[in-house]
């Protein structure tokens with residue numbers, strides 16, 4: 001190999017963030033923190049507490065919670081097998097017998113997945129193992145047979161590697177299913193109801209990355225869960241009105257948040273998708289399917305497929321040529337049962353009472369299976385095609401589906417990446433003020449001044465100011481250059497003169513003015529600004 005080629009080979013690989021993920025960096029992170037903080041403050045005022053569920057959960061939770069047929073679960077999850085520790089990899093030939101025995105036991109105790117792949121692999125491995133055992137106990141080894149055994153062993157390794165030797169887990173694509181799992185796990189039905197929780201954190205979906213769409217993205221979400229009282233059915237009308245009031249308060253909180261962070265041009269759309277009964281959504285879906293069959297030939301491949309799998313999702317289509325066809329389809333509002341109709345009417349009345357502006361969108365069906373009755377979405381400006389900054393809805397029954405008691409639920413998730421993009425795009429003044437870096441850059445020359453500088457930095461930081469200083473001596477000119485690059489408002493200049501006189505030179509970096517102040521006067525001066 002030539003020297004050049006060798007050098008090239010030795011050069012360590014430069015890593016880049018994985019496609020669809022990114023680093024959030026200062027000064028942008030100040031805006032992210034501001035948005036997080038605003039959510040925390042607003043949600044606390046509405047009586048919500050924070051939940052921090054884990055980033056990964058059993059794949060089965062999302063499959064059951066979000067829906068196995070949804071895009072999120074069927075195509076977009078990051079799933080891997082969490083290798084079980086009890087089951088050691090066979091290190092030598094003789095270990096295979098133990099491996100097979102242990103794996104069989106673990107399948108019985110459900111510690112390993114009882115799936116066809118695992119069962120078939122084990123059965124085949126057992127056959128091979130029996131053959132190998134017989135062979136090992138024999139005496140002379142004819143070379144032909146030896147080769148055959150090696151081949152069989154190789155097959156056994158392949159079979160072992162094909163097994164799922166642990167539980168399947170997934171990075172969370174959303175957090176509603178996790179919050180419901182936590183509600184059940186911690187018996188939250190015994191807490192004062194309703195339980196109001198919020199979360200902030202990363203979610204993961206293997207979508208095609210584009211502006212406003214990432215594979216690791218951040219959500220700020222909230223959920224309200226309430227166990228169904230045994231006597232609830234007695235006064236169904238009152239329950240419906242109460243649910244609608246809860247829905248409206250959730251939406252009011254959301255709009256308060258968007259107002260507080262100063263996001264302009266938000267639009268709230270609401271809809272009701274009824275509940276799963278023949279005289280309600282199921283009846284509507286059947287009707288929709290029938291109508292879609294009539295126009296099938298004019299639809300794209302995705303919509304054609306959805307006529308069978310999930311006709312409601314056809315309403316979500318963004319394809320230009322399908323819009324006129326969809327506009328003529330029957331509306332769900334005309335097929336809701338009396339309860340769902342009453343709930344929807346009450347929701348709209350409640351939004352009115354709270355002064356929340358909204359528009360109705362009969363096509364708002366959402367891409368997750370758990371919704372019933374209320375669905376809503378908020379769009380914002382400056383985001384192109386990915387303009388939904390929040391989505392949510394009611395999901396009574398989800399907790400029960402996950403093995404808990406009959407429970408009502410409603411919630412939303414805000415796409416924080418998109419909110420930040422939109423704020424930056426609208427050049428929000430708040431976003432600009434958050435860019436300010438330091439309050440004071442402390443510069444020093446000489447050993448005596450260094451001691452004073454350390455003392456000054458400590459005092460100023462203690463008083464709550466953002467302070468930085470060079471770790472080694474810099475000429476004042478260089479230090480001032482660095483101070484302005486760091487966006488500092490003031491530079492504190494400390495040399496022998498300042499140390500002796502006890503009066504420190506303070507330079508205002510915005511207007512260049514300079515003055516000499518004692519430590520106490522400096523603190524006073526900075527506090528007044």
Ligand code: HAM
Pocket residue numbers: 173174175176205207212213214215217218219221222223368388389390391392393394395410411412413414415416417418
């Ligand atoms: P979702 O509509 O799938 O709902 O997501 C909510 C929001 O997350 C979207 O409106 C969008 O702003 C943001 N988002 C989704 N995917 C991405 C992505 N790949 N990149 C950037 N942002 C994204 C849910 O997740 C439900 N769990 C909401 C909910 C809570 N419903 C009831 N409770």
